[in-house]
Amino acid sequence: MLCYQCEQTQRHDDKFGCISSEGACGKDANTSDLQDILIYQVKGIAQYAHRARTLGVVDRDLDAFILFALFTTLTNVNFTPARFQQLIQEAAQKRDAIKIRYEVAASEKGVEAEILSGAAAWQPPKAINELLAQASIAAVNAEQETVGEDVIGLRVLILYGLKGIAAYAHHARMLGKQDDSVDAEIERLLDYLASNPTDLEELLAQALEAGKVNLKVMALLDAANTDNFGQQTIGQARTSPVAGKAILVSGHDLHDLANLLEQTKDSGINIYTHGEMLPAHAYPKLKAYAHLVGNYGSAWQNQQQEFADFPGPILMTSNCIIEPAKNYRQRIFTIGPVGWPGVRHIQNDNYAPLIQAAKALPGFKEDSAEKTVTIGFGRHSVLGVADQVVEAVKTGAIKHFFLIGGCDGAVPGRNYYTELADNAPSDSVILTLGCGKYRFNDHEFGNIGGIPRLLDVGQCNDAYSAIQIASTLAEAFECGVNDLPLSLMVSWFEQKATAVLLSLLALEIKGIHLGPTLPGYLTPNLLAILIERFDIKVNQTAEADLQAALGQAA
């Protein structure tokens, strides 16, 4: 195996990547190789789908499969090798079907169908040992010896960005929002990758195109969330348990949560959110369910402790699942793209087994003392008080904004973000999104003239909201986003964050601090390009970066 898609990838002697029998995430070598093969096939499907689309053939089920397949390979999503074996056979059938549709459409239009090779023509062997023997054709660094590591670095930057885009697009699709132009662009980019491109300038330009399509996707997901559940409103989410049977929902998928809330509404079972599900408590139609009682635990990397302690079953709706410890393996369930060998998977949105488990497990015996966090500063909430914010900036009450956004993770270096938040001056406002906020969202930050200093915008995909807030502020001050007294401190872990980063770069936002460490595939050359063109900043100490940020703004 070779995998270096996440921030936690192994680093030995300046070599990046998990290459042994198991990745840092717990993914074994077979699963990793099978995921690479599936990605290779998805490129092959896209080669035909992209060409078929130009002839008027649109296959939305196939588009959905592409998104789903990409999503399953995201960090901490699916670890079940047998599932990938099935998906690989399914992908071959789907590719054969779209190939025929393409050829029929070409013949009907009187154009000559292209004869494609490589991924588009590859047939997976049925026997597992023969299949795995061919994994090298699909390795992320295939051709590195001839094209060099810079080309590979940009190819995977696009690919990993596409994985994040696919995940967001899948979430939106589950909530009924889909856009053919998005699917078309994802397939075009996959087709582009299938052409084994080598021109660095062109690769960089296409990476930014991926960033643009992700903006569309985040807008779709934003619309999906607000159309289905209403606009986020400011309020308190309880963070301490109440007595009663309990189910914990982790991951990112609000559609899954909504279904579960509906199916459990008369069961007497309380539902808790975990990790990135916290913003659910800010959506009116979700918080209308009285049994959505609170948030339990913190960010994903603490799940083994928190899930072990939770006295009920756990539902994992998307990334980030890590190896379920023995003491809760029997009571964790997966749904959608998520999977772990030997862990129960919810099929067809039927939560009956999960509900049965909740009834059989003890639940919380008593109420704990009430604790809460304030949430719900989506763009509608923040822009609702935009005049107040603009006024506070004009009077000098607010001197600086920090967006501390993105993923959390286990390494001690991520304390950087806590230090940033805690040491940000009292005349600055901190916007958070993603699960990185759990490091400090229970600290006391106070307010500036009634505006809380810590504003949680939502999930990582609510980066869209943050961009809207920044753009509106820029308009109010008649300047560009880069001219605002705003510092973006982005912490990344997996590929959704990669997609968001590409979107920020596509918007030509400069001076982003990216950390805690840089992606393993960003070679010194590529980093130099990003620094030169986008003024990307590598994390120093929190103190130094804070000073630099404030100094620049002064």
Next chain:
Amino acid sequence: MDSYQITITTQDQQQLAFACRGDQTLQQGAEAENIFLPSQCGSGVCGVCTVHCQSGEFDMRDYNSEALAADAAEQGDILLCSTYPRSDLAVSTPYSYDLIHFESLAQRQAEILEIKPINDDVVALELQLLPDAEDMLSLDFEAGQFVELGIPGTDITRPYSLANAPNWDGRLAFLIQLHPQGQFSQFLRQAKVGQNISVTGAQGQFVLQESSLAPRYFVAGGTGLAPFLSMLTHMAEMMDSQTVELFIGAKHEKDLLAMEQLTALQQQLPQLKIHRCISQAEHTWQPDADEWIGAYRQSVLEVMKQTLKTAAEPVDVYVCGSPRLVNGIVEMTHTVSPESQLFYERFTTA
């Protein structure tokens, strides 16, 4: 390999100790004694398992400097997952005792629901667990594991594999071989429906290798079928599509157990092939044409030998039964298909 004493002092000044061999990481040593210290990646990458070594010699290797910075290491911080002891060690943790998990086997009470004779020597026992102090009905077990069943009014317990899959309603099923002198057997002969007995566990390492992609060959002798009934039911519930073949060994046709249940499982697991190997089949044993598929007048050892010789790829062989059966299959597999993996559990009589 030498073994060392590892003493841990938690942040709240509580102490615990475990033994750790020099070829085990501290994490492995602790877990072998059912002490689960906070950790995550297990590969020196995440830094979650950082503790401080106060005294002793060790070898720390294969870890990432992001997880443990050089200066921290210099001051004595170590990663449990990457550290091998070279002497007794004293270690302090940055977390309190309550963050450490311990596995201890809970004893529960269960009511006898049914005692059904299957043949002269075997009964099917079904129990209903009573809720524990935390109001929990179910038993936490993995398909293939066993529990200790206790004879009421005594300290005598006997291990039996569960024959049903993990569930939430607290129902436990067993296939029990009756031995003329066996104490639990004698108890069962006079036990009554509605009576309570103790259940301790579950435990055991004879469980499915869920991440392996190799075909699964299950070899059962007698009531050694029980853990396979559990695994197959679990696979059916998981919609597990892994290739699986069950080889049942019996002397006589009448010794075949749970055939109706297996036929029903085949409906849910279409890939499941069942081979009935009757070593001393009666001449009157005349399976009809369809039934001859997978029916042999041979010992299970002979059938397995032929099957493994012609297997296209290494397989995972699971064996459960008498020591004689297990030893025979293990030895034969080593010879005929050395690349295949073996997982086994021997039944002993008591």
